[in-house]
Amino acid sequence: MKRQHTALITGANAGIGLALSAKLLGQGYRVIGTSRSGYIDALSHPQFYCLPLDVRDPSSIEACKQALARMATSIDLLINNAGVADDVFQTVPDRPSFENTFSTNVTGLVFFTEAVIGLVPPGGQIINISTDMSLLTEIAVNGPAYRMSKGAVNIYTKMLAQRLADKQVTVTAVHPGWVRTKLGGDQAPMLPEASAAGILDIIFAQKNSGEFRNVATGKHFVL
Numbered sequence: 001m002k003r004q005h006t007a008l009i010t011g012a013n014a015g016i017g018l019a020l021s022a023k024l025l026g027q028g029y030r031v032i033g034t035s036r037s038g039y040i041d042a043l044s045h046p047q048f049y050c051l052p053l054d055v056r057d058p059s060s061i062e063a064c065k066q067a068l069a070r071m072a073t074s075i076d077l078l079i080n081n082a083g084v085a086d087d088v089f090q091t092v093p094d095r096p097s098f099e100n101t102f103s104t105n106v107t108g109l110v111f112f113t114e115a116v117i118g119l120v121p122p123g124g125q126i127i128n129i130s131t132d133m134s135l136l137t138e139i140a141v142n143g144p145a146y147r148m149s150k151g152a153v154n155i156y157t158k159m160l161a162q163r164l165a166d167k168q169v170t171v172t173a174v175h176p177g178w179v180r181t182k183l184g185g186d187q188a189p190m191l192p193e194a195s196a197a198g199i200l201d202i203i204f205a206q207k208n209s210g211e212f213r214n215v216a217t218g219k220h221f222v223l
């Protein structure tokens with residue numbers, strides 16, 4: 001009998017993370033979603049579990065790691081989805097937004113990944129949700145902390161891809177499209193379900209590690 005795969009998704013209580021959770025459950029995955037509250041009321045499924053996690057807090061990461069070790073022997077798919085975009089309507093950086101954005105999108109993502117990386121088996125995948133706004137060819141004046149933080153995510157993606165190559169774990173940075181969520185706003189053209197479907201296509205097709213993939217355009221390149 002085929003072993004059931006487990007996916008771990010940060011920020012699964014809303015937006016793209018919630019839509020990804022529903023899609024992966026539909027594909028037969030066991031899904032462990034995290035939320036800051038420790039509850040995800042919007043989704044109920046016998047194979048869906050929720051763990052509390054605030055990626056900015058080292059003790060929360062440690063508690064989540066301990067809980068994971070008790071419930072999962074392996075994490076076949078880690079999706080680092082949790083993120084904030086506090087300053088997208090600003091051009092001048094302000095320290096509170098900058099610190100919150102880096103602490104969530106960079107330090108949080110990196111140290112959560114490092115905490116759970118030992119649970120990702122050979123053949124496993126790590127998806128880091130990035131943005132096309134981070135690409136040097138797309139730089140504009142707004143969102144200084146957001147763009148720089150996701151640029152750092154792309155760099156970590158490439159470094160991790162190199163580090164985990166021998167273990168055959170693939171690592172990919174993904175632009176999910178401009179998506180109608182709390183972060184993306186009401187004007188965004190893509191619904192979370194469509195974005196999640198695009199991310200799933202990338203996950204199932206994925207062969208090469210260390211790439212940036214764009215759900216909206218289908219374009220991809222080696223980081």
Ligand SMILES: NC(=O)c1ccc[n+]([C@@H]2O[C@H](COP(=O)([O-])OP(=O)(O)OC[C@H]3O[C@@H](n4cnc5c(N)ncnc54)[C@H](OP(=O)(O)O)[C@@H]3O)[C@@H](O)[C@H]2O)c1
Pocket residue numbers: 010011012013014015016017035036037053054055056080081082083084085104108129130131132175176177178179180181182183184185188
């Ligand atoms: N929407 C877009 O157009 C778009 C475009 C490009 C990239 N992205 C990226 O896609 C990802 C998902 O965003 P979304 O659009 O789905 O936004 P969203 O609906 O606002 O969801 C963001 C998720 O991140 C969680 N989160 C925020 N801070 C956290 C922390 N300190 N610890 C743990 N979880 C935290 C949120 O939890 P709470 O509900 O508790 O705040 C929420 O679950 C983000 O990384 C974002 O940068 C989105």
